[in-house]
Amino acid sequence: MDATAINDSGAGRSAASITLENVGKVYPDGTVAVGDISLDVGAGELVVLIGPSGCGKSTILRMLNRLIEPSKGRILIDGEDVSRQDPVELRRHIGYVIQNVGLFPHQTIRTNVGTVPRLLGWNKKKTRARAEELLELVGLDPARYGGRYPHELSGGQRQRVGVARALAADPLVLLMDEPFSAVDPIVRSHLQEEFLRLQAAVRKTIVLVTHDIDEAVRLGDRIAVLGEGGRLQQYATPGDLLSNPASEAVSQFVGEDRGIRRLAVTKLRDTMRPVGQIEEIERLPTVDVDGTLYDALGVMLTSDALNVVVVEDGTPVGTVARSALFDVPDERAAAPA
Incomplete structure (x- = not known):
């Protein structure tokens, strides 16, 4: 099946670059979630944000689609400042996948996947066709699963539906917040493998948050290691990160067995x-x-x-x-x- 088939503006839309320029987030009580980060993500690149708990990974992700507004700095998607765009309209063109999926429990799987196309005004026939196309792309037979409800699917299957829903309007950018952490290790490994296959087909610009270094080196084109206060410690390819940690803190974070991990990504x-x-x-x-x-x-x-x-x-x-x-x-x- 052609992964770049029907979409609202023609087949095969390109991915978008992302630029963070001195972005920071400080809450009114003085808590520094993100101190100051600058980052470039190339169009079609999968970048992983990783670091200890409380280092601002999810905050950065939510600032990209304006669920959280930054205290300073600029975020550009394809060169356009997101702060100048209507936030609701912006989010309709950015796919977002979260840990627990967030499917609507009383809607069928086909209807869940078609959520954003309906909001964008697609007609019923086109919305249904897109939903079935995406279900097939993520490995779920639409004839078998399209009419089911979320509670009738396994955790791994619901996660696939979440990815399909995020891709339904063919977004230029896909944000993923620990998307595979809620499933068991065997299912997780299989989902990662399927996701790599999917990304090879659709080639979206993806920013993915995880706390798992093995997941980061398996999925990422580049990895951003964050420290306390959301400060960037190192930004490198998986092989370079494992071969040349920028500091002792990064070395400790990626682990003493980084030599074996390096073999797995070389x-x-x-x-x-x-x-x-x-x-x-x-x-x-x-x-x-x-x-x-x-x-x-x-x-x-x-x-x-x-x-x-x-x-x-x-x-x-x-x-x-x-x-x-x-x-x-x-x-x-x-x-x-």
Whole structure:
């Protein structure tokens, strides 16, 4: 199915960039929720906000759609200052997914998904078609689930409906506040996998809040680590964050096992050596080119091998040595000038 099918303004709308310029939030009692943060999120990028409790993650998210107004600074979406836009109209064009979904209990799943299109004045036929398209996209058969009510679905299924509803009007930006934390670990892992598949199809600009570093490195294109008072500690790709923590505080937050996490986010395509550097490759175990160094390590340990052959459609395209697994080059040093 085409993920960029029907929408209100034509197929395939682009994503939007987000810019925070010295944004802060101080409440009347003097509580500093967010001190001063500047951040750029590229169009189509998935950025994760992570940090300890009380560091302002959710506050930042809510300032983006003006559920909370900042005390200072500017927030721009596609270069437009959100403070100059009608907040209700703004929110209708920003998808928002929360931890407990917030589905309307007395409405069917199909009606829940069509909420925003109805508010935007779409006709019934178009709204229904969009709702069914999105249910199919998130892996729920509309014929089977469209007429059901939220209480008739599992937690993981309700979370999928929440994502579908957030995407229904084809928003340029999607905000997600700990969207997978209310389900058990097995369902959570499956939802993360499905969400990555979905993002590859729709390529929205997404800002996602989580407290789970494993979720952050699995989902994020870049990760913003926040400290007390909503201050930015580091903003980097998952590989760079795990390889080069900017401070001792960041290092402690990402954990002592960050080396293993780094293997799980480092793509074989980016680290393999040419095939010709190892003889008799036909005797070596293989791993798919779309895998990670963690996948390569698993194959090595299972096969008791010091090297693996990286294959694409069955053809050798490179090799990886066990001795190189924990000596991954710094992404910044390896990047082209």
